[in-house]
Amino acid sequence: MLDESFYQKADEIIANHTKEERSLIPIIQDIQAEYRYLPPELLTYVAKEIGITDARAYSVASFYENFSFEPKGKYILKVCDGTACHVRKSTPIMERLRSDLGLEEGRQTTDDMLFTLETVSCLGACGLAPVMMVNDEVHSTMTPDKATELINKIRGEENE
Template identity: 60%
Template sequence: MLNQEEIKKLDNILAAHDYSKTSVIAIMQEVQKEYRYLPEDALCYIAKELKISEAKVYSVATFYENFSLEPKGKYVIKICDGTACHVRKSVPILEEFRKTLGLSETKVTTDDMIFTVETVSCLGACGLAPVCTINDVVYPTMTPDKASDLIKKLKEEAANEN
């Protein structure tokens, strides 16, 4: 159930897009930026306010790979496993991120909601392979050691914010 503060946030996002049905993707992008995923209650509210079916909203949310219906961590780490990255050893980098964070193929987000680790087919930075992104910042020519150092740095950053 949405609280008053959440409804106000959603209303502001909807108003910024003039409650336009044609802006449903942009609206959902902003909602996901706010929550780091698309909460079910928010999707239902969007559907109601835009006067479109919940099924339509869910079909958009599930069609586009960048949308998530599951909560994600503060830091979303995407490891490229496209051809260029794979042949330049992206798998050991993925394994290092998972080992360091206690994650697996099925458990992709840490319990403290700080880190999410995902693989992607291609990040479009083949010349920098192997590559990963953290919240859309590109980290080129990664190695398992660089991955481990990066996690240490991000953990310190997260600890200092609290």
């Protein structure tokens, strides 16, 4: 059960759009931007508010890969494992990050909600392989040591 403040924020977001089905994606994008994930209870609430079925709302939200029903960390780490990155050793980078972040297989987000680690098929920067993104910032020619340095830098900035 979500706190009432979640529904109040959803009402504010809905008010910035028309209460029509075509507003579903922009509304849930705004909700996800606010909370770093899409709480399923809010998706149900939005569906009711704009006059569509839960099934339709879930169908749309689950179709698009960028919507997440699970909470994500403040920093989203995306390691490319496309062909160019893979042959240039992206797997050891992913393994190092898992170790540095203390993430067991099957877990993506750290307990402190600081980092979420994802593998992606392509980031469109093959000439810079292997590539990793931290939120919207691209980091090229990564190595396991560079990845560790980057994580330590972020942690240091968070603790300042």
